[in-house]
Amino acid sequence: MPDATGLELVAQRVRSSLGDEAVVGTSYFRGRATLDVAPAAVHDVLAYLSKTDEEPWENLMSLHGVDYLPEEPRFAVHYELLSMERSDRLNVRTRVSLDDPHVPTVIDLFPTGDYQEREVFDMFGVVFDGHPDMRRILMPEDYVGFPQRRDFPLGGEPVLYTFNENKLPRWYD
């Protein structure tokens, strides 16, 4: 992990290379460096960080979505970058709203992003523009809704316990 100062230096390098609007902010929390970037600039930022930066992070270890429901914009896509050479990690995050959940795809940079972007689409409904095969991957293709959103009903069936059996009087008949 770059420390807080290193993270600011990375943010400065990205800003000077791709423009001020590419980086929205930085956060350093519990030893974890996160670079917040604008959704439209994700592809360029990752291309810069993985190839042309002076200290590149070559690998995309994980790509996953998060739903921060009360906050706005709601969804986030996290890109966990790793440099094997320096044993260094960097978390790149972009936030999109429910109205416009579009993020450019990064599978031309990292082929591993293919299935992981499909999983984020399946679970959160974030569309990755430019992905060649944007389908559901885990849920059935005719499934309605995006089950990992926080306002999605939990599903299943109500389970009968002693505290709620009086809501179902004489259920044993």
Place this chain on the structure above:
Amino acid sequence: MRSQQLKAQQMLRGDLTDEDLEEFVKERLVFTRFETAQNWARKNAIFPLGFGLACCAIEMITVIGSPRNDLARFGAEAIRFTPRQADLLILSGRISIKMAPIIRRLYDQMLEPKWVIAMGACASSAGMFNNYAVVQGGDKFLPVDVYVPGCPPRPEALIYGIMKLQDKIMGTPDIGWRERYQAYGTEENARPEAGPDSPLDFAEPGGPRA
């Protein structure tokens, strides 16, 4: 034993005459109904489908595939890997909603008479997976004959379930599961508008329609 052999030799030579011969035949014959004999044969030659769903499948393999538990004692060790030759489906594990139509198709491809064991908590009632992705029990889309509780069940429990199924096979007259559960109209290609004369209707001939 020796005397019985001598008697049999006498009978073959023709030395055994009227009363003795009658007594000998009475000793050696068992009379039963054809259906009972058929069910007896069925119960001692159950062919499970080689099919596993989740962690219970590992336990199921140790039961039906290992000499330690030796399911051959109960005649159910011949695993068949095609549903056309199997007559017991063991639902071993949680059933995701993506898997359920595939299991239903496998079940529909099995020949009558056929039985289903729901092995473990997940196959019986989804266990702890009370969520959007898992079918809440195998009986939501299949008729289940025996439920084996446990997470996973002990091998003895599954063997006991198979023995219960054997009792059920002996006790139940020779009817298919659709009669057993009055499950008419649940065919895979069931079309409510199709009449019994429709060539694509999968209802069994002679069976009543709901």
